Amino acid sequence: MRPTHPPSRAETFPVNTPAAAQVFTTVLTQGPLARLEVARRVGLSPAAVTKAVRPLIEAGYLMEDVDEESRPALGRPANLVRVDGGRALFVGVKVTGDEVIGVLTDLCCRIRVARHVPLADRAPKAVLASIAELVHDLLAAADGLRAPVLGLGVAVSGDVDRGEGTVRYSPFLDWRDVPLAELATTITGLPVTVDNDVRALTVAEQWFGAGAGLSDFAVVTVGAGIGCGLVVHGRVVAGAHGVAGEIGHVTVDPGGPLCHCGNRGCVEAIAGEAAVVRQIQEATGVQLADAAQALAMAREGVPGAREVYARAGEAIGRGIATVANLLGPERVIISGEGLAAYDLFAEHIRAVFTAAAFGSAAQCDVQTRPLPFEEWARGAAATAIQSFVRADS
């Protein structure tokens, strides 16, 4: 049940306690902080923070840093503690249907290098080859940075068991029970963490994005599919069977269009990329090559096209309202390539959401964040950092 599939012998985090992990993560995500401030946020005594920080500084993971800027008018200025990004590197990889996106990040999870590799074939072998190529490239780039690469995170859509490091079922890739972590470890020699792609993005948002500091929020991704990452009680929800956040297959209209899952009126069957293209083709009678064309038509004001986007927005709004009603998150973050059409969605999402959110669930803050695929890969790197830092025997 180790979240990382480890190679022979690798550099490990110097302290193996929950407190150390929490201190490190707090410093990582909440920027340079005075020890006293860390103590307040983590709920430890200042002394405990001093003691937790010392070995991490000695190991080079944290560093001190006086901040000339915000010197207080009174009292001793704080010795800020920050993560030394240059101390270590991680690789994050996101697999999509037609390419593999990889980023090399530092220990602060800042992207240093990003690479894309096209994917001809979705079979595990081909994907692994692309991952290998990507990682090889990134490791080469890492050579110049004089820091060890300590982990690889891989994000794949579908039912992923992070603990086992296996992809149980990915409809998109047509994979079943692929021991991806093990395979990637033998190829790359790195400790590998495998997780679902939306959950990986959710971790990135939790650490560095609009979910920072929130214990309950949701990330809704609009694109080829409609996905959702949930954070409840401060932890990403994985579900008992590995599946969770399937907002794309929430029914919003039982009489709606047929979905590939076999049901009618799923959010994805109305607002997924393929569904939008298809519906606009049907409405206009024009054959479209891709989503960009569909978007262009709607922007031009072709009759029927705008309405398709409006209905898509309503479906998404209803899906978000459902999440809000069931979980009462503090915030919902909408992201994904589909945001390119956000101007066509926005008002409909909002209108349906405010109408359908029950009681104080409507207080939920809905915001959009256009995030490129690199950000998903960064999330994968974040899961690798998580595994590296996490204290679990």
Place this chain on the structure above:
Amino acid sequence: MRPTHPPSRAETFPVNTPAAAQVFTTVLTQGPLARLEVARRVGLSPAAVTKAVRPLIEAGYLMEDVDEESRPALGRPANLVRVDGGRALFVGVKVTGDEVIGVLTDLCCRIRVARHVPLADRAPKAVLASIAELVHDLLAAADGLRAPVLGLGVAVSGDVDRGEGTVRYSPFLDWRDVPLAELATTITGLPVTVDNDVRALTVAEQWFGAGAGLSDFAVVTVGAGIGCGLVVHGRVVAGAHGVAGEIGHVTVDPGGPLCHCGNRGCVEAIAGEAAVVRQIQEATGVQLADAAQALAMAREGVPGAREVYARAGEAIGRGIATVANLLGPERVIISGEGLAAYDLFAEHIRAVFTAAAFGSAAQCDVQTRPLPFEEWARGAAATAIQSFVRADS
């Protein structure tokens, strides 16, 4: 942020550590256990369990108990540890629209006495008077049991802040910002815990019911309203704004009947008690006095009546599928007075659920549990026990 609103000075749990609370809860919920077995389940060493158990035995909360039955063929027989139910008592109260149900439980949360008091008026004053009467009765009954009453749990529908002990908004009772814990403490002199009623029932199910041992499950209650309690990561979900589990206001048919929340086609607007009665009246033209009459008509086979129940079942099934798709619980427990009509629902719930559940979310085990209102009150008592045991400064 204390979960219990305490009176002047009361008996407290002897040890204030997470480990002790966990050991006690494990023994409470998983029956008499050998220390070694407790150690295995809690993840502590046997020695730690011995040390945690001792003060609890000295304080009388736990007791030893040799089990002649399951003596092993080999080795030293285990000294089972169990909670001494007779050591302390708790009162649990559930407020409904027309009555207040109270139970007196022992420390094992077994119901010793149950009482109902009718409720003429839903104003806080009247409800508090009923609670006072009920508690007075139960305390009188407790006198004969020679054990102190250590807490009162109150379960109310609506938006309840357990930490503050206040009812922020209860549409059903038409309450706003009632500091119920404080009020009840001054009246009864007991430490009071206030929580949402469905969440209280969910705690009871988590401890003693079909949710025992599960870290992710849901309780769906069918009755006057349709509610839902969620357990994620082993904890009951309260939501950032106090509202969560509003499955009753998940939309299943945007063109459906109008709901009191202002939307169309909510689960509650189709499958709530009032909605079913109304729909059957409309379908048959017969005026009905209550849900029992509606049920009788459907059982007699009056045309149109059965169909209303069928549609209700479908709505519930879709709601459950939505929960399963979003959270991937291991189990969904259906309960509530509405189960009286379960024979008319069952197949439709199941059919829609299996069709609409996505991927391995369909592995979720859906079961029904007819639980009387006393069980809800017992849940309230369970929250009181939780507050009593919980280690939080």
Place this chain on the structure above:
DNA sequence: AGGGTTCTTTTCCGTCGTCAATAAAAGAAC
């Protein structure tokens, strides 16, 4: 230079949990 303020560290101590050894309570074997 001295006082005020705030951050950091030190020292000491208590608590809690593990480890390893020991005790205890059986039945089985001879």
Place this chain on the structure above:
DNA sequence: GTTCTTTTATTGACGACGGAAAAGAACCCT
């Protein structure tokens, strides 16, 4: 009936972690 085996429970030594309090450090201001 003694001894062995097996399993459970307890003990005591030890170490790690975190808190409290006090001292130290760094700065500003007067």
